[in-house]
Amino acid sequence: MNFEVEVRIELKPGVIDAEGETIRKSLKLLGYPVNDVKSLKVYVIGVNADSKKDAEEKIADACRRLLANPVIQNYSVKVKNARIIPENSRKRL
């Protein structure tokens, strides 16, 4: 089964978020009443797995090995519902 999994990667508390801070300053300069901006990276991944739990474990493992930097980033994995993709319409790049 194909599951859609959303991975959210954010900086750990205490790590300076330069991108968020730059955006906060820019929005302030443009006159928006913004207090703080946090930037996150999100990946929506389609993964083949036997169950929701299996999909979650596979992607959490991928986060540890590849997607997140454990020194400065936290990650969270959320499995959405299974989706049906006809074999011939799958993206093969």
Next chain:
Amino acid sequence: MNFEVEVRIELKPGVIDAEGETIRKSLKLLGYPVNDVKSLKVYVIGVNADSKKDAEEKIADACRRLLANPVIQNYSVKVKNARIIPENSRKRL
């Protein structure tokens, strides 16, 4: 009132997602049964506004003016609940 607003910025359909594609290939090489990877940018913004609707309008306007590139990106704005922040604990960088 201070509202927490989440902005999701993603590439329009048809625009090549180089980051997502690179991650898909890397995960495949590591043995993960991944079909497709989409990369998104998310900003969590704290904004002062009179109401939920006001907060949404302010940030949607900011997206049009600064955060999203309308040629290649779509954005969505979601207002979460109001949050109470004591004046003296606000981040002032």
